[in-house]
Amino acid sequence: MFKTLAELLGHGLKNWSFVIGGAISLLFFLVAFLSYFWTPYPVEDINISERLLKPSTQYLLGTDHFGRDILSMLIQGARNSVIVAFVAIGIGIGCGVPLGLTAAARKGWIDEFIMRFNDLTFAFPALISAIMITAILGPGSVNSIIAIGIFNIPVFARVARGAALSIWKREFILAARSAGKGPFKISIEHILPNISSMLIVQATIQFALGILAEAGLSYLGLGTQPPMPSWGKMLNEAQTFMHFAPQLAIYPGAAIALTVLGLNLFGDGLRDVLDPKLRRSR
Amino acid sequence: MALLQVQDLLITLKTAHGPQEVISHVSFSMDAGEKLGIVGESGCGKSITALALMSLLPPDSRISGKILLEGRNITNLNSREICSIRGNRIGMIFQEPMTALNPVKQIGAQVSESIYLHTKLNRKQTLEQVIELMDKVGLPMERFPLNLYPHQLSGGQRQRVMIAMAIACSPDILIADEPTTALDVTVQEQILDLIQDLADSSGMALVMISHDLGVIAQTAENVMVMYTGNVVEMGSTIDVFQNMLHPYTHGLFSAIPHVGSSAKQSKKRLSSIPGQVPELHLRPNGCNFANRCQRASSICNEKEPSETRISEHHQVWCYHPLNRQDKRKIKK
Amino acid sequence: MKQPLVKIEDVYKDYQLPKKYLFQKAPVFRALHGINLELHQGTSFGIVGESGCGKSTLARIVMALDEPTLGKVLFDGRDLFNMPARDLRHLRRNFQMVFQDPYGSLNPRKSILGIVAEPLDTLKEKLSFAEKKKRVGQILAEVGLNAGDTDKFPHEFSGGQRQRIAIARALITRPSLIVADESVSALDVSVQAQVLNLMMDLQEKYNLTYMFISHDLSVVEYITDQVAVIYMGKVVEQGTTKNLFQNPLHPYTQTLLRAVPDVNPLNKKQKNKAIAPLFKKTEKSCPFLDRCTRAAKTCVKGTPKLKLLGEEGHLVACFNAD
Numbered sequence: 001m002f003k004t005l006a007e008l009l010g011h012g013l014k015n016w017s018f019v020i021g022g023a024i025s026l027l028f029f030l031v032a033f034l035s036y037f038w039t040p041y042p043v044e045d046i047n048i049s050e051r052l053l054k055p056s057t058q059y060l061l062g063t064d065h066f067g068r069d070i071l072s073m074l075i076q077g078a079r080n081s082v083i084v085a086f087v088a089i090g091i092g093i094g095c096g097v098p099l100g101l102t103a104a105a106r107k108g109w110i111d112e113f114i115m116r117f118n119d120l121t122f123a124f125p126a127l128i129s130a131i132m133i134t135a136i137l138g139p140g141s142v143n144s145i146i147a148i149g150i151f152n153i154p155v156f157a158r159v160a161r162g163a164a165l166s167i168w169k170r171e172f173i174l175a176a177r178s179a180g181k182g183p184f185k186i187s188i189e190h191i192l193p194n195i196s197s198m199l200i201v202q203a204t205i206q207f208a209l210g211i212l213a214e215a216g217l218s219y220l221g222l223g224t225q226p227p228m229p230s231w232g233k234m235l236n237e238a239q240t241f242m243h244f245a246p247q248l249a250i251y252p253g254a255a256i257a258l259t260v261l262g263l264n265l266f267g268d269g270l271r272d273v274l275d276p277k278l279r280r281s282r
Numbered sequence: 283m284a285l286l287q288v289q290d291l292l293i294t295l296k297t298a299h300g301p302q303e304v305i306s307h308v309s310f311s312m313d314a315g316e317k318l319g320i321v322g323e324s325g326c327g328k329s330i331t332a333l334a335l336m337s338l339l340p341p342d343s344r345i346s347g348k349i350l351l352e353g354r355n356i357t358n359l360n361s362r363e364i365c366s367i368r369g370n371r372i373g374m375i376f377q378e379p380m381t382a383l384n385p386v387k388q389i390g391a392q393v394s395e396s397i398y399l400h401t402k403l404n405r406k407q408t409l410e411q412v413i414e415l416m417d418k419v420g421l422p423m424e425r426f427p428l429n430l431y432p433h434q435l436s437g438g439q440r441q442r443v444m445i446a447m448a449i450a451c452s453p454d455i456l457i458a459d460e461p462t463t464a465l466d467v468t469v470q471e472q473i474l475d476l477i478q479d480l481a482d483s484s485g486m487a488l489v490m491i492s493h494d495l496g497v498i499a500q501t502a503e504n505v506m507v508m509y510t511g512n513v514v515e516m517g518s519t520i521d522v523f524q525n526m527l528h529p530y531t532h533g534l535f536s537a538i539p540h541v542g543s544s545a546k547q548s549k550k551r552l553s554s555i556p557g558q559v560p561e562l563h564l565r566p567n568g569c570n571f572a573n574r575c576q577r578a579s580s581i582c583n584e585k586e587p588s589e590t591r592i593s594e595h596h597q598v599w600c601y602h603p604l605n606r607q608d609k610r611k612i613k614k
Numbered sequence: 615m616k617q618p619l620v621k622i623e624d625v626y627k628d629y630q631l632p633k634k635y636l637f638q639k640a641p642v643f644r645a646l647h648g649i650n651l652e653l654h655q656g657t658s659f660g661i662v663g664e665s666g667c668g669k670s671t672l673a674r675i676v677m678a679l680d681e682p683t684l685g686k687v688l689f690d691g692r693d694l695f696n697m698p699a700r701d702l703r704h705l706r707r708n709f710q711m712v713f714q715d716p717y718g719s720l721n722p723r724k725s726i727l728g729i730v731a732e733p734l735d736t737l738k739e740k741l742s743f744a745e746k747k748k749r750v751g752q753i754l755a756e757v758g759l760n761a762g763d764t765d766k767f768p769h770e771f772s773g774g775q776r777q778r779i780a781i782a783r784a785l786i787t788r789p790s791l792i793v794a795d796e797s798v799s800a801l802d803v804s805v806q807a808q809v810l811n812l813m814m815d816l817q818e819k820y821n822l823t824y825m826f827i828s829h830d831l832s833v834v835e836y837i838t839d840q841v842a843v844i845y846m847g848k849v850v851e852q853g854t855t856k857n858l859f860q861n862p863l864h865p866y867t868q869t870l871l872r873a874v875p876d877v878n879p880l881n882k883k884q885k886n887k888a889i890a891p892l893f894k895k896t897e898k899s900c901p902f903l904d905r906c907t908r909a910a911k912t913c914v915k916g917t918p919k920l921k922l923l924g925e926e927g928h929l930v931a932c933f934n935a936d
Contacts, residue, residue: 170718170719171713171714171715171718171719172718172719172720172721172729174674174679174711174713174719175711175713175719175720175732175780175783176721176732177679178677178678178679178706178709178710178711178733179706179710179732179733179735179736179783180702180703180704180706180707180733180735180736181732181735190721190723190724193721193723193724194721194722194723323802323803323804323805324773324802437665466664466665466829467664467829467831467870467873467874468664468869468870468873469664470873470875471872471873471875474875493802493803494875495803495877496874496875496876496877497875499875499876499877499878499879500875500876500879500882502879519879520879520880523877523878523879524878524879524880533804534803534804535877537803537804537806537807538803538806538807538832538877539807539810539832539833539835539836539837540832540877541831541832541835541859541871541874541876542835542859542860543832543835543836544835544836544855544856544859544860551811551814551815552807552810552811552836553807554804554805554807554808554811555804555807556808558772558774558775558805559772559802
């Protein structure tokens with residue numbers, strides 16, 4: 001496959017969705033990273049006298065009802081989204097992929113058991129179940145990470161199993177078996193590298209969904225807790241001022257939409273770039 | 283006038299290494315009812331030639347030269363005119379009947395498709411025609427109802443359905459691109475017999491494309507040997523197969539194990555052609571076969587050989603064609 | 615007589631087919647039907663038959679990739695399916711396989727070094743990276759590739775070269791048996807000849823035993839010493855390659871041989887019209903009954919067993935063979 005990242009980029013730069021989606025996603029990650037070092041104003045600073053200001057050179061996007069700088073909150077909120085989505089994906093991949101690989105490698109009742117359990121998880125509406133989990137464990141960003149992560153597990157398990165099953169049918173797996181390799185070693189050495197591109201693509205899509213889920217939970221007050229700003233919470237707070245300060249809702253809403261769009265575009269582009277069927281070389 | 287005339291056909295395809303010539307300066311002609319074989323290894327351009335005749339080349343390819351069907355050039359027609367030729371005047375059978383048939387459509391409906399397209403028959407007449415066709419290709423309706431799906435048929439039966447589709451509008455030319463490569467020998471024999479019978483009885487011209495010299499020897503009257511997009515030798519099958527002149531043709535023949543080899547006591551090695559087919563973008567300037575050829579001299583690397591006419595029915599593109607003495611030496 | 619390297623004893627293999635109804639017992643397809651074969655060290659054994667006759671199933675069982683439903687396979691006198699998994703793992707170094715598809719049988723994500731060195735893991739002693747690389751380099755040179763190609767990836771090679779890589783992988787543990795399942799079928803004529811020659815050279819050099827499975831009769835005739843013809847999971851004819859090809863006795867073998875198109879355009883084959891079956895096939899009758907030109911009443915009632923007919927152990931399963 002691709003020997004170097006540079007080669008991957010070379011292919012990617014011919015693909016519009018990869019370029020545009022990648023640029024938006026990159027911007028989003030840079031902003032999230034930036035929040036560790038610098039925000040225009042500290043987000044905890046409440047300054048009631050300067051509340052609900054229109055955008056100006058002092059406050060580029062204006063201020064909210066506590067007089068906090070909206071740009072700073074957006075920057076800080078990006079960091080929150082990244083962390084929650086990232087760790088949730090980690091949980092999903094960490095548990096889901098081994099489950100999927102095991103199901104594909106062992107077949108029989110183990111496969112049935114894992115996949116039926118998967119179906120069971122799919123049967124619950126994800127966001128409502130996440131609300132339930134945070135309701136039981138109590139609100140907070142850690143619990144929302146767990147709640148979102150749990151629902152990533154069956155997604156990755158299913159993708160990993162499906163892709164792995166098709167690789168198991170290939171002749172080089174027979175060759176590995178006749179070299180005396182067991183199912184565990186084959187899964188790690190042969191299956192995983194061959195399904196990694198599919199997993200990466202799925203991860204970008206789940207990342208976008210994770211950001212949406214985090215925003216949803218925070219909107220309901222079950223995710224990130226004050227004083228940490230988050231995009232969902234900003235939307236929630238903006239509701240009250242909808243009529244005379246709509247910009248409070250527009251900015252975080254636009255940030256969510258743009259990021260999710262960017263990530264999805266990137267995922268689509270990545271799929272095209274990584275898919276061996278679309279590649280020209282043999 | 284010849285039924286089909288290909289003049290100086292040149293096809294370039296876009297590849298990772300830029301546009302590459304996959305067919306260079308191919309010319310041949312066919313009379314009505316003639317059976318022409320095209321033989322060569324993978325990458326020699328035999329399938330591309332077939333696709334060009336059907337105007338089925340990929341959209342980013344470029345074509346120059348002429349393909350004259352009864353004197354009319356069909357390389358620059360609009361898509362509507364092409365559709366009236368495709369399936370109607372020229373029919374095609376593909377290699378893999380499983381992928382060339384639509385898996386979710388009943389076989390009767392697939393066969394009737396081109397009849398609907400190209401004739402003005404009504405439903406009942408079409409149905410009659412389909413039943414007659416299926417009978418012709420050896421799938422009588424009593425045992426193979428028209429509402430079967432492709433997956434309910436064996437490989438050979440699927441190929442018969444493909445043949446029925448290809449000859450549905452009694453085309454003037456039938457192109458068979460490796461029609462039996464995916465089939466067992468006994469089934470291959472039946473399918474080849476069927477194709478020949480159909481061609482003989484209806485006066486259809488046949489283009490048989492195969493990598494298998496035996497298939498070509500048994501089905502074609504004239505043969506074209508191709509290598510890397512060039513015709514290297516052309517003539518009547520008997521002339522070319524019995525009195526081969528191009529070193530590549532000769533190499534192909536000595537590389538196949540013949541039936542009856544077990545009669546000899548010693549285990550002799552096959553004489554193989556050294557090296558491998560050069561990749562598209564690495565094709566040499568002169569003769570493409572020069573770097574694998576034992577007879578090559580300096581001129582072979584400089585200039586592409588031009589046609590040498592040995593007899594009325596036998597041409598070769600080589601500076602150093604085999605002569606009688608060489609052949610005797612090789613036989614020893 | 616010497617002990618055979620591989621002894622296949624009365625092997626049956628059943629596969630479960632998908633059920634038609636929910637509460638049905640899964641129907642069974644019998645892929646192999648009592649196969650008995652012996653492969654001797656240093657010889658080539660050909661297995662011939664049409665697609666679906668069970669020849670690839672047999673290959674997988676000999677490679678211990680699949681277990682037979684009944685019967686056993688003795689490798690050097692040891693029962694492959696009756697030994698601890700560890701022992702089987704170590705025994706695997708002695709038998710390796712070369713597959714049909716030169717594109718599908720090499721993992722596209724692995725370097726040539728990783729691919730070819732894989733079977734070395736079955737060895738008892740663990741090799742260092744440098745040692746592995748050295749051995750892979752040697753074996754690559756031996757199969758006619760560049761010893762320095764170890765860091766390349768499969769997509770950088772042509773079909774014939776890939777098949778050489780597959781052969782190198784099969785050879786690296788110095789096995790005594792190589793099972794070649796349609797190993798040259800996907801190759802072009804000129805490359806096929808190169809690979810066949812290579813296989814014969816290697817056989818002479820290392821006294822290899824080949825189990826050569828192919829639908830291409832002329833290739834089998836060329837490379838093997840012994841042949842078995844399989845039809846619907848049963849051996850119908852078996853003997854030395856010379857006897858079987860020069861004097862085929864079973865009507866199925868004769869049909870197969872007649873069907874191979876002759877490269878001489880002057881030897882036009884007379885068409886043999888498909889015959890209408892004379893008798894109705896039942897569970898008990900000869901499996902070839904419905905395609906046989908010589909069928910008689912006896913063929914309906916029973917299945918013919920392999921019996922000695924002709925020279926040098928030429929076995930035929932037909933009531934009417936002459």
